[in-house]
Amino acid sequence: MSRLKHILMSYVFIVNKTKGSNLGNADVADSFFSRFKGLMMVKSLKRGLILKLPSQRSRRASGIHMFFMRIPLDIIFTDSEKKVVDKVTLDPWATYTPIAPAKYIIELEKGKLAESNTEIGDELDFSCESL
DSSP: OHHHHHHSOEEEEEEETTTTEEEEEEEEEOSHHHHHHTTTTOSSOSSEEEEEOOSSOOTGGGOEEOTTOOSOEEEEEEOTTOBEEEEEEEOTTOEEOOSSOOSEEEEEETTHHHHHTOOTTOBEEOOOTTO
16 A cells, blocks of 8 residues: 555645635645656646655756656746745746756646746645645
8 A cells, every 4th residue: 555655646726825816736746756757648637736856956956857748837846835936838848947946846737827827936825644
């Protein structure tokens, strides 16, 4: 059962507390395997994905790639206090290094950043037992 726990992801609801807007639902990837697989090869997005990074990650180690992705994504980088430190929209096969280290990387359907008016400095809220 413990091995299965590392493969399955938890499910959360994300809110921009600063703007009072809804960013939608997301799964939580908190194991090496779940972070590695991420959203690769996904054709459409039912829910976003929150990548929980190990502690003490540098700015460069918080970078992401869109290799083997089939859809563009809005990406939000937050610190351990869930404050937005960077955001970007990426197309498949792109790479990106955030301007500051991140504890959480939130991958959402393209358009969610504009829809929610999420900006650097905003405070987000999402909670889960495994976070």
